[in-house]
Amino acid sequence: MSGSATNIVSPWMTDDVIMLQDSVRKVLGKEFLPHREQWEEEGIVNREAWLKAGEYGLLCPSIPEEFGGGGGSKAHDAMLAQEVERAGLGGGFGVGIGTHCMIAHYILAYASEERRKEWLPKLASGEAIAAVAMTEPGTGSDLKAIRTKATKVPGGYRVNGQKIFISNGQNADLIVTVCRTGDDGSKGISLLVVDANAEGFRRGRNLKKIGLPAQDTSELFFDDVFVPDENLLGSEEGQGFYQLMNQLVWERMLCTLGAVVSMELAVEHTVEYVKSRKVFGQAVMDFQNTQFKLAECKTQASVARVYVDQLMQRLLDDELDPTTSAMAKWWTTDTQFKVLDECLQLHGGYGYMTEYPIARLWRDARVLRIWAGTNEIMKVIVARDL
Numbered sequence: 001m002s003g004s005a006t007n008i009v010s011p012w013m014t015d016d017v018i019m020l021q022d023s024v025r026k027v028l029g030k031e032f033l034p035h036r037e038q039w040e041e042e043g044i045v046n047r048e049a050w051l052k053a054g055e056y057g058l059l060c061p062s063i064p065e066e067f068g069g070g071g072g073s074k075a076h077d078a079m080l081a082q083e084v085e086r087a088g089l090g091g092g093f094g095v096g097i098g099t100h101c102m103i104a105h106y107i108l109a110y111a112s113e114e115r116r117k118e119w120l121p122k123l124a125s126g127e128a129i130a131a132v133a134m135t136e137p138g139t140g141s142d143l144k145a146i147r148t149k150a151t152k153v154p155g156g157y158r159v160n161g162q163k164i165f166i167s168n169g170q171n172a173d174l175i176v177t178v179c180r181t182g183d184d185g186s187k188g189i190s191l192l193v194v195d196a197n198a199e200g201f202r203r204g205r206n207l208k209k210i211g212l213p214a215q216d217t218s219e220l221f222f223d224d225v226f227v228p229d230e231n232l233l234g235s236e237e238g239q240g241f242y243q244l245m246n247q248l249v250w251e252r253m254l255c256t257l258g259a260v261v262s263m264e265l266a267v268e269h270t271v272e273y274v275k276s277r278k279v280f281g282q283a284v285m286d287f288q289n290t291q292f293k294l295a296e297c298k299t300q301a302s303v304a305r306v307y308v309d310q311l312m313q314r315l316l317d318d319e320l321d322p323t324t325s326a327m328a329k330w331w332t333t334d335t336q337f338k339v340l341d342e343c344l345q346l347h348g349g350y351g352y353m354t355e356y357p358i359a360r361l362w363r364d365a366r367v368l369r370i371w372a373g374t375n376e377i378m379k380v381i382v383a384r385d386l
């Protein structure tokens with residue numbers, strides 16, 4: 001990597017990605033950042049913003065042009081994820097569009113040609129918003145224990161069950177829903193795309209959270225919802241678990257990219273702060289404790305950057321395996337939280353005030369150790385391969 005957090009140029013970035021990075025940065029600052037406070041107060045990023053994101057090509061950069069996407073690669077998605085974090089929009093807007101684009105890839109990879117043509121252009125334009133619903137009140141880590149049931153009926157399925165903690169849950173039009181279609185453990189799991197307009201589908205509360213105030217996170221209820229056969233992802237039932245495992249590599253990579261940018265930003269903001277803050281007649285930066293803490297934080301952020309850039313290249317070369325992505329997810333997000341906590345401490349009371357960027361970074365980082373598979377589950381995956 002060259003430059004600072006304000007000028008990230010990684011080895012995996014091609015010239016077109018670098019060129020796009022500049023315009024994405026400007027658009028985020030001008031068109032989206034000014035609305036952050038409103039979204040945080042309302043607990044949701046409004047439709048207008050989603051449509052605007054679609055107009056600017058921010059929703060599906062790596063989906064082929066024939067389906068309305070940007071025709072780029074995962075490098076474009078990664079650059080966008082980093083820029084959104086860097087702009088201070090990672091917490092709400094970033095999670096929303098990152099999740100949405102990740103789900104577009106489920107549809108690209110597993111939906112029928114007809115459904116791809118119908119859904120992907122709408123996802124790219126922001127006309128439709130996507131969510132993925134795995135977690136249930138009774139189970140999160142143990143995906144094989146899900147109870148939402150899809151019962152075969154003529155022409156489709158009847159879905160009954162409940163999901164919780166679903167990102168984009170209030171906004172979503174298309175919900176990739178993890179359902180049980182058979183009794184046989186992981187082989188009895190299938191992904192069905194539920195249309196939010198279908199009879200029997202209901203949204204619960206927009207859940208109040210410690211962080212990510214602009215992100216809608218919801219309960220979802222399915223009461224005998226009819227889902228047509230064509231909405232099954234994959235050519236036959238029972239492929240859901242493997243489809244999820246394939247796509248989760250990218251979800252974990254998104255966590256690592258966000259984590260590394262937030263560490264870089266935290267160090268930058270903190271260096272600036274401690275140089276200007278005077279205590280006992282000297283700058284906070286002049287205490288050796290501050291220098292050592294920041295030297296450690298900077299080192300951790302730099303090591304994480306090299307590691308994540310290398311993994312990004314492996315992902316682009318189609319060589320990133322699930323175990324390595326699990327390793328990266330737990331380590332970068334654990335390290336991120338330690339770095340952010342040290343940086344917040346160096347701000348004193350100001351670090352606890354949300355008008356200071358470090359407070360937002362710290363608050364919004366906590367969830368990264370929980371979602372996309374908890375960090376304990378990541379270690380279970382790594383340990384299995386030892």
Ligand SMILES: Cc1cc2nc3c(=O)[nH]c(=O)nc-3n(C[C@H](O)[C@H](O)[C@H](O)COP(=O)(O)OP(=O)(O)OC[C@H]3O[C@@H](n4cnc5c(N)ncnc54)[C@H](O)[C@@H]3O)c2cc1C
Nearest residue numbers: 132133134135139140141165166167370371372373374376
């Ligand atoms: C803000 C937010 C957004 C989310 N968005 C989505 C979404 O869009 N879609 C979705 O489907 N889900 C989403 N989730 C859910 C998230 O993926 C789950 O919360 C997570 O997988 C953990 O599941 P759980 O909450 O049921 O915890 P549990 O599985 O009950 O785990 C409780 C504790 O036990 C530990 N544990 C579990 N199993 C083991 C084990 N084998 N060994 C050691 N320790 C273990 C866990 O690590 C954890 O510490 C979101 C969650 C949050 C907070």
